[in-house]
């Protein structure tokens with residue numbers, strides 16, 4: 001089976017051999033207070049900085065997942081108010097987590113993403129930098145690539161909003177866009193992702209990238225008596241990172257596989273990975289633009305995701321998915337209420353152009 005699902009997805013082709021090596025190298029028995037572990041943490045962070053173009057001044061922490069990352073971000077940077085730019089289900093989840101933590105989040109739905117056919121109509125779209133932000137907002141939370149709807153948020157609009165409100169901390173969910181879409185780390189204070197999307201690894205690990213300003217905020221909240229959590233708060237995470245340790249007994253196998261796949265991807269190089277992703281996305285969109293029945297869900301090409309491609313299949317999702325499965329291809333169904341209306345195609349580094357062409361020929365045979 002080739003997995004074109006949006007995460008978990010197809011494993012990066014080298015994962016199997018790294019998995020075998022991990023047994024020979026006894027990685028799973030590696031003690032988390034050993035020098036070998038410190039080297040593994042260091043090496044993984046170094047490879048991450050290269051592939052994701054993360055400045056030296058940012059800290060890199062390992063967590064359990066990106067829903068956890070959302071919780072950590074809210075706890076550690078928000079006393080009362082966060083503003084959430086919601087373009088779909090994951091942005092909404094970020095907002096809900098803030099609510100459940102007892103904060104007073106505000107959501108700005110810039111697209112009406114939950115109404116079919118509405119996304120990206122030029123006259124309905126308010127650019128992000130047109131949003132008014134009140135003085136008491138502490139954190140701006142955004143989803144760079146909304147996996148549920150296949151919508152991206154342009155980095156230059158985030159930058160221009162931050163310019164108007166420089167006091168704001170900006171947290172960007174890059175779970176289904178990194179390292180494909182560039183992140184401007186002079187604008188973003190916190191970014192986070194999970195390993196099961198573009199990195200093509202088994203799920204179960206989150207990566208949290210934060211600057212000193214965010215850690216300072218966590219310290220301020222702590223000094224004020226606001227709870228910032230315990231095991232994975234920014235202060236304890238930073239303290240452990242200083243020694244290249246983790247507080248808990250970590251997912252050492254996950255960390256090892258991550259370090260190896262990062263090395264493999266860095267050998268290919270970010271520029272090549274981006275170019276290949278773009279070419280595959282163009283191929284997929286071109287096919288559906290010319291399809292007699294199906295069409296891309298997001299009409300505005302400047303907002304279209306290249307990594308999680310959402311296609312309106314006119315209610316035929318279930319049949320198409322089961323047809324493709326019989327031919328050896330797993331595709332994602334639509335998100336939530338769009339389960340039957342949409343299909344979602346993950347376009348990650350693990351997918352080759354050959355895989356894409358084969359997938360499209362299967363879809364072509366469906367109608």
Ligand SMILES: *Cc1c(COP(=O)(O)O)cnc(C)c1O
Nearest residue numbers: 065066067090145147175176194
């Ligand atoms: C998958 C995904 C998440 C959740 O990641 P987990 O690792 O499952 O917690 C969050 N945001 C976006 C945009 C995603 O695609």
